Amino acid sequence: MLHEPITVPGAEEAQIRDLNRMLERGTPSLVGAGGELLAMPDGVFRLLKDIAHNMQLGRAVVLVPEDEQLTTQRAADLLGVSRPHFVKLLEEGELPFHKAGSHRRIFLRDFLIYRKRRDAARKAALDRIAKEAFESGLYEHTGIPEGGEDE
Numbered sequence: 001m002l003h004e005p006i007t008v009p010g011a012e013e014a015q016i017r018d019l020n021r022m023l024e025r026g027t028p029s030l031v032g033a034g035g036e037l038l039a040m041p042d043g044v045f046r047l048l049k050d051i052a053h054n055m056q057l058g059r060a061v062v063l064v065p066e067d068e069q070l071t072t073q074r075a076a077d078l079l080g081v082s083r084p085h086f087v088k089l090l091e092e093g094e095l096p097f098h099k100a101g102s103h104r105r106i107f108l109r110d111f112l113i114y115r116k117r118r119d120a121a122r123k124a125a126l127d128r129i130a131k132e133a134f135e136s137g138l139y140e141h142t143g144i145p146e147g148g149e150d151e
Contacts, residue, residue, distance in 0.1 A: 006062070007056045020052040070091040075106050079115065 008016050022028060030038045032104045040048075051061050070078070076086035089111055090097045095114040097104045133139060 001044050006055075007060045008058070013056075016052060016055050020056045022047045023052055034148075064108055066107075066109045067099070070104040070108060070111055072106070075111050078111070079118075 023045070027040050027042070028042055032038065034085070056063050072086055073083050076083040079086065089095065089102065090106070094105065096110050097106045099105070
């Protein structure tokens, strides 16, 4: 049930900007067709605020249910790896999967947990490498690129 991303048509940019500004002021109320007033639930408010913000920045927005199932190809594409590499990750137990017939499927929530964990591990490794390079004095001999400046 992955739908196409929704982007803002040029004609609606001003409306999205106004909506975003309104949402920044606090939780609005909803007015029904018959004029009845309803306080917007907090979860809906946070989601609408995030959607409006991203649309104002020109980012496409896709809503996907948490229990959505991904194919191995779709999950590999989202991670930026090959499908065979992703299947290897599944077989090594890096993230849970189930089978639909003979096809492997991954729940979106499990995929997002894995991606967050992988990204955190990558960041920690890069931080460690940068710290080691700094402590060993490697940055002291690094020239500043043409047009660059030193802090």
